[in-house]
Amino acid sequence: MIGGGRMRRSRRRKIWLLSLLLCACLPLCAQDALPKPSRALLALPDCDTLLAYGQRTDTVSVPCLSFPAAFRQIGVNRLEDEAGVLKPFWEKLRLAKLGVSSDTIRIVHVGDSHIRGHIFPRTTGERMQQAFGTLSYTDFGINGAFCISFTRPDRVEEIAGLHPDLLILSFGTNESHNRRYNATSHYRQMDDLVRMLRAKLHDVPLLMTTPPGAYESSRQRGRRRTYQINPRTPIAVHAIRKYADENGLAVWDLYEVAGGMRRACLNWQEAGLMRPDHVHYMPEGYRLQGELFYQALIKGYNEYVEY
Numbered sequence: 001m002i003g004g005g006r007m008r009r010s011r012r013r014k015i016w017l018l019s020l021l022l023c024a025c026l027p028l029c030a031q032d033a034l035p036k037p038s039r040a041l042l043a044l045p046d047c048d049t050l051l052a053y054g055q056r057t058d059t060v061s062v063p064c065l066s067f068p069a070a071f072r073q074i075g076v077n078r079l080e081d082e083a084g085v086l087k088p089f090w091e092k093l094r095l096a097k098l099g100v101s102s103d104t105i106r107i108v109h110v111g112d113s114h115i116r117g118h119i120f121p122r123t124t125g126e127r128m129q130q131a132f133g134t135l136s137y138t139d140f141g142i143n144g145a146f147c148i149s150f151t152r153p154d155r156v157e158e159i160a161g162l163h164p165d166l167l168i169l170s171f172g173t174n175e176s177h178n179r180r181y182n183a184t185s186h187y188r189q190m191d192d193l194v195r196m197l198r199a200k201l202h203d204v205p206l207l208m209t210t211p212p213g214a215y216e217s218s219r220q221r222g223r224r225r226t227y228q229i230n231p232r233t234p235i236a237v238h239a240i241r242k243y244a245d246e247n248g249l250a251v252w253d254l255y256e257v258a259g260g261m262r263r264a265c266l267n268w269q270e271a272g273l274m275r276p277d278h279v280h281y282m283p284e285g286y287r288l289q290g291e292l293f294y295q296a297l298i299k300g301y302n303e304y305v306e307y
Contacts, residue, residue: 056305056306057098058094058305059301059305059306060097060131060132060301060302061298062295062298062299062302063291063294063298065288065291065292065295067267067271067288068267068271068272068273070267070270070271070272071258071259071263071267071271072259073259073260073262073263073267074258074259074263075253075257075258075259075260077257077292077295077296078296078299079207079250079251079252079296079297079299079300080241080244080250080251080252081250081300082245083248083250085205085206085249085250086207086250086300086304087304088203088205089165089205090300090301090304091304092165093105093132093301094301094305096135097131097132101134102134103134104135104136105132105134105135105165105166106136106138106162106163106165107125107128107135107136107137107138107164107165107168108138108140108159108164108166108167108168109121109125109138109139109141109168109170110139110140110141110150110159110167110169110170111141111145111168111171111209112142112144112145112146112170112171112174113141113142113144113145113173114141114170114173114211114280114281114286114289115139116139116141116142116143116145117141117286118139118141119283119286119287119290120286120287120290120293121139121141121290122137122139123286123287123289123290123291123294124291124293124294127290127291127294128294131298138162138164140158140162141170144174145171145174146171146174146189147169147171147186147189147190147193148189148192148193151192151193151196153196156196156200159197159200159201160197160201164201164204165204166204166205166207167197167201167204167207168206168208169193169194169206169207169208169209170208170211171190171211171240172210172211172233172237172240173211173212173233175189175236176211176214176230176232176233176235177214177216177230177232179216179232181232181236183236183238186236186239187239187242187243190208190240194206194247194249205250206250207249207251207252208244208249208250208252209251209252209253209254210236210237210241210252210255211233211236211237211254211255212254212264212268212281212289213229213230213255213265214230214233214265214278214279215229215230215269215274215278215279216230217277227278229265230265233261233264233265234255234260237253237255252296254289254292257296268281273285
């Protein structure tokens with residue numbers, strides 16, 4: 001009996017120890033299996049090169065520009081295109097950069113005497129050709145022109161005949177030089193021109209630029225001519241930006257980039273980049289404007305391909 005009792009106690013102890021072991025193991029055995037890593041985390045998804053940031057072949061190096069020491073309070077140099085109207089143009093540039101397309105990309109730059117002087121637009125055009133190869137950049141400027149100067153049917157036909165992939169409109173200096181300048185009339189004149197151009201160039205993106213800034217002169221009898229900053233330039237700039245925003249055009253605000261109402265004219269003049277008439281610019285000034293415009297275009301292009 002004694003031996004049998006010991007055997008039963010020993011069996012119960014073994015059963016009790018086995019139960020403890022089972023209780024300790026149950027949580028581990030009952031736990032849900034950890035999910036396997038998703039394939040999306042293990043390998044890059046099959047995607048267009050636009051998403052492979054950092055390993056791009058279609059971006060362009062943004063040039064580093066140095067302003068003259070006299071320049072202060074400059075603005076951010078960028079294109080504004082909230083509606084994305086430049087996307088078709090950026091895509092054509094991207095395909096050209098990759099060598100997928102050999103079609104010539106045509107840029108037409110229309111404007112006043114700042115464009116007629118050739119240095120500003122041709123500086124931009126040469127840099128764009130270096131970056132993208134198969135590209136033409138045509139400037140069409142008229143001395144003393146207002147935007148309404150190009151609403152003549154023959155001039156609209158001439159612009160349309162150039163078959164642009166991008167059309168740039170640069171006005172505002174002569175409009176604001178008129179002491180009777182009226183922003184409402186200016187807005188209507190821009191609308192007249194844009195409607196005529198769009199009737200001929202249905203899907204061509206339009207980009208407006210603002211004037212760089214200018215002085216106006218006065219002279220009283222027996223005294224030397226004096227120059228004052230044109231107070232109507234910022235009003236004209238606002239009208240251009242407002243029209244572009246409300247009518248689906250991109251805009252490049254050269255006036256703000258150069259210092260805006262506080263410093264644009266002072267910056268150009270103190271740097272010795274304005275001509276004695278205080279309206280037009282020295283070749284170095286126009287070259288700087290062309291380089292700034294090229295830089296803004298490349299920033300806009302890179303933002304598109306890196307998206």
